[in-house]
Amino acid sequence: MxxxxxxxxxxxxxxxxxxxxxxxxxxxxxxxxxxETDNHRVLPARHVDDASALNLTRVDTIIAIPKDRSAIENQLRQILHYANTEGLKIALAGARHSMGGHTMYPGGIVINMLPYNHMQLDTVNNILSIGSGALWSDAIHYLDHYGKSIAVMQAFSSFSVGGSLSVNGHGWQKNSPPLASSVLSFTLMNARGQVLLCSRDENTELFHHVLGGYGLFGIILDVKLKVVDNQSLKYHYVNLAPENYTKYYKKYILDNPKVDLVFGRLRVSKKHFLAEATLNYFEQTEEPPIQLFRQEKKIEETKRLIFRGSVNSEYGKRLRWDLETSSAIPARHLTFTRNEIMDSQVSLIENKDTTSTDLLHEYFIPERNFMNFIQDIKPILLKSKLDLLNITIRAVNRDHDAYLNYAREDVFGFVLLFNQKKTALQETDMHSLTNLLVDAAIKNEGTYYLPYRLHIAKDKMRKVYPQAGSFFRTKIKYDPSELFNNKFYRHYK
Structure with a gap:
């Protein structure tokens, strides 16, 4: 031829x-x-910050507690005595992924809980005893050796157990309330140095206020958590229009007993803005799970660059969406373990540009107003000068445990991630945007999440959280000198 x-x-x-x-x-x-500059930020002496990189605060002392369980109570009592003698406030810190100064108080003492990370598994009753400073990633790897897995946990494993309890984080586990639902009990050192056991049967008022209590009632020490079996899971993916999301959620998730983990995503490129969605879920299989291993650094870096390439780039946003949706097709044939999926590090989206920061919002909306909320926020986001990087959707069942609860009925959580320049102008823009989005949530009978920037005024916060006044009065009841304190408390009290 x-x-x-x-x-x-x-x-x-x-x-x-x-x-x-x-x-x-x-x-x-x-x-x-x-x-990328990739310059490691070095804080000045006696200063702390959090994940926002916008809360640089001078403090009196930063103290890392001992790892030894027998020594910790004695040292903490000494710290409490010193604080009372010197008239100082105490803030508690773990991995510092909250963004509103929840882990610091100006001129106060910061207690770094990360060294307190012991773990012990009761294999008969499936209960993990764990120090509040432990990271979820360490717990996942520990449990993996026993064929077990964390019952409820947020999307990233880089956070500390105590920090997650203090914000009452939620996960992406099917039919699950927030993290508080998996807590059996914890010990708490109060402002007088007493160690109390808190559970649904003992010191119940403290139990319900400490979970989602932002470190205002005392120091969480030892936690007992429910654990479940590790399993092999097969990935599934559905591309759909947002108006069909709740209908498809019922069909593919609620009516499917094999589904274990699930999340959704909205398209954020200007082309088809919020007009396309994906439903991603993992089904249980009969295959035995293999032992957990860490991803290769090259693979992690490629994923990170794809995500970072979407910052201030319409092409990058389209590319990321196209790569994620196209890669979902061959991924349907892959099997993962539950622990492998849940051991996802925040480094996968790490921002290495020192002139900007990534900020989270989250809004919890009842199913009946799901599409109304999307329609209400669409013009707000299009008009905003802030760069929207991502919107993830997670279902959260009603929370019966935390007093300051955000899921007072079954809701869908809309997790929004923005990139913001570290300028006064963009901070002002973010303040305005946050209030507009909270107003949209209120209009749709929803709530907003409290671990993020303190851009909402006290009166509006109490409109969303009508139990806040009682919550703060109970704080005074247990801590009349307001020893445990932070910027969140100062702002909203």
């Missing part, structure tokens, strides 16, 4: 087009990497 000049030219043109198609995203990711 003779190859004509026309055929050769066509083949060459096709090859060139293919090279351009492949080369352009690679060049985009390389440019993303090149622009």
């Amino acid at each position: 003779r190859i004509t000049q026309r055929t050769k030219r066509y083949s060459l043109l096709t090859l060139l087009i293919l090279l351009v198609v492949i080369a352009f995203p690679i060049i985009h990711l390389l440019r993303t990497k090149w622009r």
Whole structure:
């Protein structure tokens, strides 16, 4: 068969087009990497900050508690005595992923709980005893050796157990209330140095106020958590219109007893903005789970660059959406373990640009107003000058445990991630945007999450959380000198 000049030219043109198609995203990711400063931020002496990188605060003392369980109570009592003698306030810190100064008080003492990370599993009753400073990632790897897994946990495993209890984080486990539902009990050192056992049967008022209590009632020490079996899970993916999300959620998730983990995502590129969605879920399989291993650094870095390449880039946002949706097709044939999926590090989306920061919002909306909320926030987000990077959707069942609860009925949580420049102008823009989004949540009978920036006024917060006044009065009841304190408390009290 003779190859004509026309055929050769066509083949060459096709090859060139293919090279351009492949080369352009690679060049985009390389440019993303090149622009990063990757300068490690060093804080001044006696200063602390949190994940927002906007809360630099001078404090009196930063104290890391001992790892030894027998020594911790004695040292903490000494710290309490020192604080009372010197008239200082105490703030508690773990991995510092809250964003509103929840882990600091100006001129106060910061207690770093991370060293207190012991773990012990009761294999008969499936109960994990764990120090409040432990990271979830460490707990996952510990449990993996026993074929067990955390029952309820947020999407990233980089947070501390005590921090997650203090904000009452929620996960993406099917039919699950927030994290408080998996807590059997915990010990708490109060302002007088007493160690109390708190559960649904003992010191119940403290139990309900400490969970989601933002470190205002005392120091969480030892926690007992429910654990479940680790399992092999197969990934499934559905592309859909947002208006069909709740209908498909019932069909593919609620009516499917095999589903274990599930999340949704909305498209945030200007093209098809909030007009496309995905439903991603993992079904139980009969395959025995293999032992957990950590992802290769090269794979993690590629994923991170794809995410970071979407910052202030319409092309990057489209590329990320296309890659995620196209890669979902072959991923349908893959099997993962529950622990492997849950051991996801926040480093996968790490921002290495020192001139900007990534800020989270979350709004909890009842199913009846799901689409109304999307329609209400769409013009707000399009008009905003802040760069929206991501919207994830997670279902959260009603919370019967935390007093300051955000899920007072079954809701869908809309998790929004923004990139903000560290300028006064963009901080003002974020303040305005946050209030508009909270107003949209209120209009749709929803709530907003409290671990983030303190841009909502006290009166509006109490409209969303009518139990707040009683919550703060109970705080005074147990801590009349307001020894345990932070910027969150100062703002909303």
